[in-house]
Amino acid sequence: MTTIQAISTISAPTSKYKFALEALDRPVITADEAAALVQRHWGLQVLSAKELGSYEDRNFLVTVAAGDAAQQQQPQPQQRVLKVTNAVHSSIPGFLEAQNSLFGHLGFHGLRCPAAEPTLAHSRLIVSEQLPGGASKVRLLKFVPGDTLKASAKTPQLLRSVGRYLARLDAALVDFWHPGIRPTHDWAIERVLDAVQQFSHLLPDAAKRAAAEKVAEQFQQLVLPAAGQLRKQLIHGDANENNIIVDPASQQVAALIDWSDAMVAWLVAEVAIAAAYVLLMTMTEHQPDAAAAAAEQALTAEDAALQAAAHVVAGYHQQQPLTDQEWALLPVLMAGRLMQSTLIGTYTISREPGNAAYVMPDEQERWRCLELLLGSLPAEVAARLRAAAEDSIRHTATSSQQGQIPAAADLAMKSAQQQGGLAVHRMLPVKLLPFKLELYLARYEHLPLQLSRSSCQPLPLQQLLAMADAEMQQQWQQLELGYPPNIGSLQLRQEVSLHYPGTSAEHVLSCVPNEGIFVTMAALLSPGDVVVAMHPAYQSLLEVARSMGATVKLWSMELEPATGKPYFSLDALRALMTSDVKCMVVNLPHNPSGWLPSRQQWTDIINCAKSVNAWLFSDEIYRLLEQQPQQQRLALAVCAYPQRGISLGGLSKAFGLQGLRAGWLVCRDTALLAQAECVKSYITTTGPIVSELLAVVALRNEQQLVRRCAGIIQENLATAAAFLDRWPGMFQWAPPAAGSLCLPRLISGEAIDDFCARAAAGCGVVLLPASVYDHAAASAGQHFRLGLGRTNFKEAENSISGSSSSSCSSSSCSSSSVSGAAFSAGPGAHQLQVVIEGTGAVAAESAVKTTAAAAAAAAAAAAATAAAAAASAGQHFRLGLGRTNFKGSLEMLEQWLLSQQLQQQLRQHSTTG
Structure with missing residues (x-):
């Protein structure tokens, strides 16, 4: 019995697979x-x-x-x-x-x-x-503009980018499903055996039919027994040289087209299919270098083809590490796809001979590739492929450190010169007002509980380094602390451009995010220009434009009458967009409200800018932190409005890497970007090379880092909701649609600045009043900014809950006398238990306002003052002033109930005493 006959009894137990292509x-x-x-x-x-x-x-x-x-x-x-x-x-x-x-x-x-x-x-x-x-x-x-991989120069860098792009693609596909996805089809990788069984008789000679039998035998003996252990998900399944689109400027993969063969399959099949087609393409196109041939050092076509395939696998492995089992099966799957393609192609040509030039223009080279993959034991081929891939990764690290970087700044300069040369930008003497937000936070920097921080919990350096692939690990170990290019390293700019479809490295300027605002406004604006900007906003987004002599018209936040929910009116925006507007400035998701327009509203906002041919500067620093990403995530401004869109991004918020100070501007107008770079030359000149390298690591691990920050926000949002909803007479709020911030409103009657100052003094919690945004109280509705991205959020909420619930007017407390109270300090004086007895309420109020450092002393003094304890049972509560562990919403609810009882007794005491 031949292998082909055996397949019909083993792999098709009930019926023969019906190939759709037959009809x-x-x-x-x-x-x-x-x-x-x-x-x-x-x-x-x-x-x-x-x-x-x-x-x-x-x-x-x-x-x-x-x-x-x-x-x-x-x-x-x-x-x-x-x-x-x-x-x-x-x-x-x-x-x-x-x-x-x-x-x-x-x-x-x-x-x-x-x-x-x-x-x-x-x-x-x-x-x-x-x-x-x-x-x-x-x-x-x-x-999708660009060149096919087939029409591009197949450098090792480009081939590695093929693998890296596929790995990034597969990471995005892991959570996608649609009922229209076919469970199997003619080109599904598991159909290799069916193709051999049904079409191998069309092969013209016995040697080729024997090769088909050998492919089937290896598939039967090695792949099928391991099938249950292999990772499986939706993949593209047809990453051939005609479906891979390359950006000609950056020489990096820009897109993958033709999704008709998308399938749920073994994950390793994605890179195996791509490597198989690159193997075939290289075998077909190989031309030995003349000088190398003369020195007898030229690679054979077989060696060059295997090396090219290894570059693809190396790029994939850097992003999506392969298991030992997957490495071992790679050459078997590669041979399977080439044989499957050859057999289906042979059948297709038999039905439509006129399409032969497209279907199989490289028949001879296919058999040479199969001979290469089948000529040795699969384990030996796998070992060669893996060694070549690891060598590719090592060479990547070496070349990145040797400064082999095209002059990207020269590309931008050349583009600007083609448009008439760089204009000498005449700026007014820059006179900036004090930065209210930063000064306010600096005033309270020493306090432990920063409840208004906009960034997420910082990631420890070692955790980020642990995410680095082999290429970046080696670069980190060999890093020399020199100057990177002013525009940013090519490696970083290429990595950024992968996240902005339709752009390349020449469209990216590396910068600190706040610096990006400054250099853009300085490059773009002149005295007399008109800007429309969202308000409230981070002060740089408004003040820098004003300092350049521009008039800034405010697109102001409004509140829904019934709920107090913040929103921005598109009708108000349209009224502001007069013909003299040069630039619209948006910050989405919005800081500080967390507002996010719908996708249709975002299209309308962009159309407002287009209607007057205005630039659109979009601060997208909080992007990726949407509550419902699949429904809410907006198109990037530079992609949705390529003519005049400018996107500002960075790692401070969604990645939890604010200490890197890594960000970027993305703009397809290279003349404007070159002017921004010129301004940058007068500020930082170059960024820190350490941050640029670590930023590449972060971008390659975007999903993992964003998932971490989003998880912290989700947990803290639930805590915030429970806390704010328990105080309906004090706070009004609406959950944010996105970002790490929300903007509750104080409705107790107390001035918001006074409330925030009292919270800082009384319990060490820093809240940010909306007044620092020049958000006047008359229109602000007494808002304050609440940050949701830190892991000690519950601790801070716990502290302010205790402070708010136990406060009384200073006059009534100070005029009362202490007749009795008992206190006990918890472990480390970080927990305080209060027992109110008789007229000991003043001692309790005093203790609640005492900081953690003085808690033990206050408790001892109060205990000495308590002369006579009442016989009736006391009422207890625990006030956490410095704990890092919190037992969740139930404990908070319990504490709130006890706090309410304490507040009631304090009020009774101040009335009767």
């Missing part, structure tokens, strides 16, 4: 007919339509006239891709809907996708057309 015909439609579809359904003027290659569908690159001349001074033709899906796949319920949903999911993870455009009439993303051969579903997709 699949590509749609019949010409380029002219495709252009007519675009005109009819999307209302676009088509300038040209050109068919692209495809296995099973019809794809057309369509050039259309720009539809909105107001958005561009010189409208340029735009490109789209019309995808006409074959009738078989068109009939599968949810098949295309799943892809459209997936595009949205990946977009919110900062990954560029060919998103579908809605039709003109009914805003549908999918339309159905009756064509010869059946009904086909049609979509018009955004064109």
Whole structure:
């Protein structure tokens, strides 16, 4: 019995797998007919339509006239891709809907996708057309600019970026699901055995059929027994050289297209498939270097191909470490995909010979690749591949430290010069008002409980270093403390650009986030310019523009009458956006309210800027901290408004890495970015090289770091809700939609500045009054800022709860006499138990206002004063003044009830005494 015969009895126990391609015909439609579809359904003027290659569908690159001349001074033709899906796949319920949903999911993870455009009439993303051969579903997709991997120079850096991009992609796919995702299909990796069984008879000679049997044998003996232990999730499943899009400026992967083969499969199959296609591509294109050949040092095509595949695996392993078992199976899976592709390609050509040039232009090299993978034992091939990958990682670290960096600043300068040269920017003498917020916090810096901090709990350095991949670990060990480039290291800027679809390293300027505000305003604004800005806001967003001589019109926060919930009116914004506005400044998610517009509102905000051709400066420092990321996360300004959008980002808030002072500006206008860099040269010149390296580590571990901070916020938000809701007569509030801040309102009648000062003096809790934002009391409604990102939030809440509940007027307390009270100090004088007896309420009030350091002494003095204890039972409460462990909401609720009883007795005493 041959291996192929054995497969039919072992891997297909009940029935033969039915390949859909056996009944699949590509749609019949010409380029002219495709252009007519675009005109009819999307209302676009088509300038040209050109068919692209495809296995099973019809794809057309369509050039259309720009539809909105107001958005561009010189409208340029735009490109789209019309995808006409074959009738078989068109009939599968949810098949295309799943892809459209997936595009949205990946977009919110900062990954560029060919998103579908809605039709003109009914805003549908999918339309159905009756064509010869059946009904086909049609979509018009955004064109993703760039070069294919096939058309790019395959440097080791680019090939590693392929692996890293796939790893980042898979990290984003892990939590996505849609009922339209097919459980299996013709190209699913587990269908290798079925392809061998059903199509190997089409191979022209016995040697090739024997190779197919060997692939099946290895798959049967090595992959299937391990299948239950392999990680499994949704993957792209077809990262070939035509589907990988490369940004020509940065020479990094920009996007992955063609999602028709997305499948739930073994995770290692993602990188195995990509490595297999890179192996084949390199084998096909290999041309030995003449000088190396003369010195007899040139790599053979086989060695070069294996090394290229290893670069891809190295990049993936740096981001998504492979297990030993996955390393061992890589060459088997690579051979499986190449054989699967060859067999399906052979069958497809037998049905449609005219498509052979697209389906299999490299048949000879396929068999050379299979000979390479099958010519040794799988363990030996795996060892060679792994050694080459580890060598690739080592070379990455070495080259990064040797300064092999293109002059990115020169690219920006060149772009600016092409636009008429850099203007000499004339700034007014910078006269800035005192920074109220920072001065207020500095005044109370010594107090232990900072309840208004905007950043999340700082991450210890060792924890961040533990997240570093092998490349970054080696760079850290070999780091020399020199100057990085003024614009920022190429490595950091490339890493940042991966998070901003459609941008490259030349669009990124590394800076401290607050510095980014300053250099942008200085580069952009001149005396007499008009700016519209959200208010309240971080003072830099308003004051720097004013210092440049600009007039700042405030888009002011409003409150819903019934709930007091903060919001910003779009009608008010539209009224402010006059034709003389040069720049709109937004901070979303909003500091300090946590307000976030809906996606439609965000589109309307952007359109307000577009309507007057204004710049849009978007402070996105709190982005990634949405309460419901999949529903709430907004498009990045530089991506949604590429002509004039400016995005400010950094690691201070969502990453918990404020001590790095690492941030960046992203803008596709390289002339403006070059001017901002010029201003930066007069301030910091260069950033700290240590921070730039650690920032790369952080960005490669974005999900883990953001998840940590979001978890702290969620826990503290529940604590805040319980605390604030227990005091309906003192506080009014609405939960924030995003960010690490909220803005409760004091409604007790006491002035907010007095309340915050009393909290700081009485229990060491620092609250930030809205007055530091110039948010006047008449309109502010007595707001204060509450920070949700620190792990001692419950401790601080506990302290202020005790202070608030036990306070009384100073005149009534000071005029009372002490006749009796008993106190006992808890461990370390950090817990204080109070027993009120008779007229001992003054001693209790005094003790509640005492700091932790003086608690023991106050307790002893009060105990000596208590001359006669009443026979009736006392009422107890525990006031935590410095604990780091808190037992949760139940204990807080219990303490609040006891505090209420204490407050009632204090009031009775002040009335009768």
